[in-house]
Amino acid sequence: MVHKEVIQKMIKFSSENNFEKFLKNVKVILANNGKCSAEMKIENDHANSFGTLHGGLTATLVDVISSYALLTHPKFVQKLNTCPYGGVSVDIHISYLRSAKIGEEILIEANTIKAGKTLAFLETVILNKNTKDILAKGSHTKFISTA
Amino acid sequence: MVHKEVIQKMIKFSSENNFEKFLKNVKVILANNGKCSAEMKIENDHANSFGTLHGGLTATLVDVISSYALLTHPKFVQKLNTCPYGGVSVDIHISYLRSAKIGEEILIEANTIKAGKTLAFLETVILNKNTKDILAKGSHTKFISTA
Amino acid sequence: MVHKEVIQKMIKFSSENNFEKFLKNVKVILANNGKCSAEMKIENDHANSFGTLHGGLTATLVDVISSYALLTHPKFVQKLNTCPYGGVSVDIHISYLRSAKIGEEILIEANTIKAGKTLAFLETVILNKNTKDILAKGSHTKFISTA
Amino acid sequence: MVHKEVIQKMIKFSSENNFEKFLKNVKVILANNGKCSAEMKIENDHANSFGTLHGGLTATLVDVISSYALLTHPKFVQKLNTCPYGGVSVDIHISYLRSAKIGEEILIEANTIKAGKTLAFLETVILNKNTKDILAKGSHTKFISTA
Numbered sequence: 001m002v003h004k005e006v007i008q009k010m011i012k013f014s015s016e017n018n019f020e021k022f023l024k025n026v027k028v029i030l031a032n033n034g035k036c037s038a039e040m041k042i043e044n045d046h047a048n049s050f051g052t053l054h055g056g057l058t059a060t061l062v063d064v065i066s067s068y069a070l071l072t073h074p075k076f077v078q079k080l081n082t083c084p085y086g087g088v089s090v091d092i093h094i095s096y097l098r099s100a101k102i103g104e105e106i107l108i109e110a111n112t113i114k115a116g117k118t119l120a121f122l123e124t125v126i127l128n129k130n131t132k133d134i135l136a137k138g139s140h141t142k143f144i145s146t147a
Numbered sequence: 148m149v150h151k152e153v154i155q156k157m158i159k160f161s162s163e164n165n166f167e168k169f170l171k172n173v174k175v176i177l178a179n180n181g182k183c184s185a186e187m188k189i190e191n192d193h194a195n196s197f198g199t200l201h202g203g204l205t206a207t208l209v210d211v212i213s214s215y216a217l218l219t220h221p222k223f224v225q226k227l228n229t230c231p232y233g234g235v236s237v238d239i240h241i242s243y244l245r246s247a248k249i250g251e252e253i254l255i256e257a258n259t260i261k262a263g264k265t266l267a268f269l270e271t272v273i274l275n276k277n278t279k280d281i282l283a284k285g286s287h288t289k290f291i292s293t294a
Numbered sequence: 295m296v297h298k299e300v301i302q303k304m305i306k307f308s309s310e311n312n313f314e315k316f317l318k319n320v321k322v323i324l325a326n327n328g329k330c331s332a333e334m335k336i337e338n339d340h341a342n343s344f345g346t347l348h349g350g351l352t353a354t355l356v357d358v359i360s361s362y363a364l365l366t367h368p369k370f371v372q373k374l375n376t377c378p379y380g381g382v383s384v385d386i387h388i389s390y391l392r393s394a395k396i397g398e399e400i401l402i403e404a405n406t407i408k409a410g411k412t413l414a415f416l417e418t419v420i421l422n423k424n425t426k427d428i429l430a431k432g433s434h435t436k437f438i439s440t441a
Numbered sequence: 442m443v444h445k446e447v448i449q450k451m452i453k454f455s456s457e458n459n460f461e462k463f464l465k466n467v468k469v470i471l472a473n474n475g476k477c478s479a480e481m482k483i484e485n486d487h488a489n490s491f492g493t494l495h496g497g498l499t500a501t502l503v504d505v506i507s508s509y510a511l512l513t514h515p516k517f518v519q520k521l522n523t524c525p526y527g528g529v530s531v532d533i534h535i536s537y538l539r540s541a542k543i544g545e546e547i548l549i550e551a552n553t554i555k556a557g558k559t560l561a562f563l564e565t566v567i568l569n570k571n572t573k574d575i576l577a578k579g580s581h582t583k584f585i586s587t588a
Contacts, residue, residue, distance in 0.1 A: 018194045019169065019201040047165045054166040055210045055236040060203025089202040090560060091532040091582050093240040093387040095415050095433055097408045113428055114391045118559060119531060119584065121389050123431070134407055137417065137433065139389055141532055141582070143560065237413060238385040238435055240534040242562050242580055244555045260575055261538045265412060266384060266437065268536050270578070281554055284564065284580065286536055288385055288435070290413065312488045313463065313495040341459045348460040349530040350501025357496045383496040387534040 003072045006080050007031040010068070020064065022046055022057060026108075028068075034112030036069035039129060041105045052099040053106070053135070058126060059094050061108050062138030066122035069110035070142065076115070087120060087144035094138040098128070105129035118145040150219045153227050154178040157215070167211065169193055169204065173255075181220035181259030183212050186276055188252045199246040200253070200282070205273060206241050208255050209285030213269035216257035217289065223262070234267060234291035241285040245275070252276035265292040297366045300374050301325040304362070314358065316340055316351060320402075328367035328406030330359050333423055335399045346393040347400070347429070352420060353388050355402050356432030360416035363404035364436065370409070381414060381438035388432040392422070399423035412439040444513045447521050448472040451509070461505065463487055463498060467549075475514035475553030477506050480570060482546045493540040494547070494576070499567060500535050502549050503579030507563035510551035511583065517556070528561060528585035535579040539569070546570035559586040 001009075008028045015024035022045050030037040040046075040061075048054040067086045070076060079085060100106060110124040122140040127133060148156075155175045161167035169192050177184040187193075187208075195201040217223060217233045226232060247253060257271040269287040274280060295303075302322045308314035316339050324331040334340075334355075342348040361380045364370060373379060394400060404418040416434040421427060442450075449469045455461035463486050471478040481487075481502075489495040508527045511517060520526060541547060551565040563581040568574060 014196055018191055018196065019204050020195070021192070022166065044164070045166055045168070048167070049161055049165065054207070055239065056203065056207025057166050059206030059210065059239060059241075060201070063202045063206065088246065089241075089243045091240070091242050091389075091534075092202065092206060093238070093433065093532075093534060094206075094236075095238050095385075095407075095435055096236045097410075097415050099235065113389075113431065116391075118586065121391050121431070137407065137415070139387065139431065139433065141389055145559065238387075238536075240385075240387060240580065242532075242554075242582055244557075244562050260536075260578065263538075265439065268538050268578070284554065284562070286534065286578065286580065288536055292412065308490055311485070312490065313486055313498050314489070315486070316460065338458070339460055339462070342461070343455055343459065348501070349504045349533065350497065351460050353500030353504065353533060353535075354495070354497025357500065382540065383535075383537045385534070385536050386496065386500060387532070388500075388530075389532050390530045393529065 003031040003080060004028050007036060007068045023064065031068060031072050034069055034073035035110065036065050036072060037107065037109045038065055039105060039107050042100055042102050044102060047102050051102050055096060058136045059092065061126060062094055062124045062140060063089060063092060065108045066110035066124045066140045070112050070115065070120050070122055073112045073115045087142040089140065090143050091141040092138065094136055096136050098133055098135050100128060100135050106135065118143060120144045150178040150227060151175050154183060154215045170211065178215060178219050181216055182257065183216035183219060184254065184256045185212055186252060186254050189247055189249050191249060194249050198249050202243060205243065205283045206239065208273060209241055209271045209287060210236060210239060212255045213257035213271045213287045217259050217262065217267050217269060220259045220262045234289040236287065237290050238288040239285065241283055243283050245280055245282050247275060247282050253282065265290060267291045297325040297374060298322050301330060301362045317358065325362060325366050328363055329404065330363035330366060331401065331403045332359055333399060333401050336394055336396050338396060341396050345396050349390060352390065352430045353386065355420060356388055356418045356434055357383060357386060359402045360404035360418045360434045364406050364409065364414050364416060367406045367409045381436040383434065384437050385435040386432065388430055390430050392427055392429050394422060394429050400429060412437060414438045444472040444521060445469050448477060448509045464505065472509060472513050475510055476551065477510035477513060478548065478550045479506055480546060480548050483541055483543050485543060488543050492543050496537060499577045500533065502567060503535055503565045503581060504530060504533060506549045507551035507565045507581045511553050511556065511561050511563055514553045514556045528583040530581065531584050532582040533579065535577055537577050539574055539576050541569060541576050547576065559584060561585045
């Protein structure tokens with residue numbers, strides 16, 4: 001299977017079993033070489049009381065999609081099909097630039113900036129799929145030592 | 148109604164209608180004077196594939212509970228029963244210190260550090276309810292201008 | 295004067311008068327359209343006790359160079375020669391990826407992601423000038439309302 | 442020597458030799474058990490062009506004073522007199538709440554939240570010494586593995 005399909009399958013599994021339920025409609029567009037891009041339509045289940053994308057979901061997308069990006073990094077990709085391991089979160093920072101409404105579609109683009117011996121640095125941009133306006137930017141530092 | 152009950156009612160409403168579904172078992176302990184504390188048992192719906200508290204949920208709790216804290220600040224509290232408004236998120240930063248397993252109980256304690264004319268600064272600590280070990284610390288900056 | 299020269303002059307002024315003394319050797323490469331790039335050789339005055347770039351200086355470069363980037367944004371540039379105003383910092387977040395030694399040269403590249411009505415979102419990358427390895431990434435949120 | 446005097450001596454040494462020059466007037470008040478508090482009068486050398494505490498200096502104080510706090514943590518304190526090691530910065534986040542003018546005095550209070558096997562989590566509050574108003578809050582994650 002190509003990486004994209006493996007990641008899509010992992011999302012399917014997670015979304016049937018735990019907190020990642022709301023990811024069930026996330027469609028992986030690209031997953032390779034430390035990058036992962038996906039798209040999603042904002043539904044009622046993703047929104048706050050004001051009918052816009054919930055900041056907590058934005059944070060979760062930063063967490064999850066950048067973690068998938070890391071799994072496709074050369075350092076980790078050989079384990080992708082058997083025993084994926086992407087470490088644990090150390091720090092996540094998100095800047096919220098614009099809101100997005102129920103019905104709008106978003107792109108989530110994550111990238112591995114560095115996968116070192118013990119720490120990985122990832123960044124994520126979330127955009128409005130049509131206008132390409134940036135909705136949020138996130139940085140994610142993970143502890144990845146397997147020793 | 149005391150503030151605690153109003154916030155509990157708001158959580159009930161949100162958890163029936165949108166992304167905040169997973170908050171349905173959050174129990175508000177204290178909500179007053181810019182502070183909000185709550186507790187929650189970690190269930191399957193709050194976990195990642197490793198059976199521990201999902202980092203995205205941690206982030207969501209930082210977002211949500213600190214926003215409720217702000218609603219009880221003297222600056223906002225008079226609108227709590229009629230037209231609550233707590234602004235929009237600008238920046239959220241979370242440090243993840245320890246993991247927590249399904250079945251464990253957590254405390255979420257949020258506090259308003261400053262509620263200025265246009266910006267509010269909030270902080271949140273998430274602890275293991277029994278050991279009082281800190282699981283995560285979060286800061287949350289909101290834009291609150293209503294002009 | 296082109297923007298680049300104005301910014302260079304502002305750096306010269308600051309570096310003779312206040313905390314920005316260590317910036318006296320910063321050379322502006324580009325300053326236009328919300329972007330500012332500069333380069334600097336790491337000297338003893340920029341280092342910590344281990345002879346590497348001080349994390350506090352890294353943070354200061356994120357603060358200063360991104361603020362200069364904002365001054366060249368269309369929203370602010372008309373005041374650049376007369377009464378520059380770039381707001382005040384709200385949140386700064388920096389991830390430190392690699393160290394850099396005294397004698398090495400660095401590039402600082404800052405960009406305005408959004409300059410809204412009241413808030414601006416800026417990002418900065420600091421690289422080793424020769425290897426282009428990323429040393430640090432920073433995000434900077436500023437409050438820019440002039441009302 | 443008590444820890445406080447050791448840290449004060451380290452500050453004196455640094456301030457004669459590198460970027461930490463501007464720390465020469467920092468007075469250590471407390472340094473013990475993972476905590477470090479210090480005070481400083483804001484002088485011209487600490488200010489930006491507007492005559493207020495420079496955001497880069499604020500960040501540097503968050504970096505430096507919390508690093509000293511870590512050195513006094515039980516995990517590290519036995520090496521304090523001989524071979525102090527406090528790791529390297531991974532993430533620093535600062536929220537800027539209020540400005541402070543030249544001539545005002547500030548308190549810097551840093552605390553070790555967790556010193557684990559490979560990562561330490563520190564937090565710092567900077568206050569106006571007279572009013573006790575919070576000027577800035579910072580979190581600092583360090584990589585501390587010595588293996």
